[in-house]
Amino acid sequence: MRAARRPRPGDGPAYQRYDATAQAAAELVIGRYSTSFGLATRLLETPVRGDVRAIYALVRVADEIVDAPRPDVTVDDQRAVLDHLESEVGSAIERGLSSDLVVHAFARTARRCGIRMDLVEPFFASMRTDLTRTTHDPASFATYVHGSAEVVGLMCLRAFLTEEVDPEQAYARLRPGAQRLGAAFQKVNFLRDIAADREDLGRGYFPGVDPRAVDDAERDRILDDVDADLAAAAVAIAQLPRSSRRAVEVAHRLFAELSARLRRTPADQLRSERIRVPGPRKAAVVLDTLVRGAR
Secondary structure (H helix, E strand, O other): OOOOOOOOOOOOOOHHHHHHHHHHHHHHHHHHHOOHHHHHHOOOOOOHHHHHHHHHHHHHHHHHHHHOOOOOOOHHHHHHHHHHHHHHHHHHHHHOOOOOHHHHHHHHHHHHHOOOHHHHHHHHHHHHHHHHOOOOOHHHHHHHHHHHHHHHHHHHHHHHOOOOOOHHHHHHHHHHHHHHHHHHHHHHHHHHOHHHHHHHHOOOOOOOOOOOOOOHHHHHHHHHHHHHHHHHHHHHHOOOOHHHHHHHHHHHHHHHHHHHHHHHOOHHHHOOOOOOOOHHHHHHHHHHHHHHHHO
8 A cells, every 4th residue: 555645845734635525525415416505605705605515515415314215224224324424423523523524524614613513403303303204283394494494594604604703693683584594495495395205205394285285375375484484584684794695695586586486386286396497597596696796
């Protein structure tokens, strides 16, 4: 075996190569799994861009464990993998090091931005819920959305505010808006994936709504709730630092566009088709947001 190259004079610390490799692994995940979110993160300034991508990568990995089950893996196996992942995240945040590249990238972000286990634990609790629960009542739905989406918005908010004079004060002020934005994103995804969630995963998220018989009135009621969340979030977005504001505006507008398209789609079509925002329309939203910001 050939010995590792010794750092040359002027090189940074040797561990920086590992850190950079971990960050590259996290960015590969977002590149493979998201178009809208990946597009929006390009508008984030550094180091916020890398931090948000590291957060997304961990979330995506956990989500895939529960949403892409393999035929030779049991529910108990999935739960064990989730438990191990959560434990590794906690250890990595404490130590600043993990052999799992995605976890290592997330832990570096968490330590730098002040993301603690009080946000991580509800997320994993919601992921475990998906392994066994197929329907929700209002209380379990609220708990699930908080853990699966609102805390992710709060993790990102921590990353957005690291350069603020008083990050804790800004976090307390903007926290409700970040939670509403995360909730809106999740509810939109639930509605557009209502057919696949039912047919492929056997799940129905909206309390009292039969995914096989959702009608236009139920669709509009769900989207009224989404649009109220988006309106509340918009107030908070306007107060974000410049390093993140434009990117979050793009994400907000893309989901508002998706909400509008869902509202124009007959409910019986939602039961069989996944509605998307076409690529050219996404590009137009990004360009318009940038032009508005330049005025």
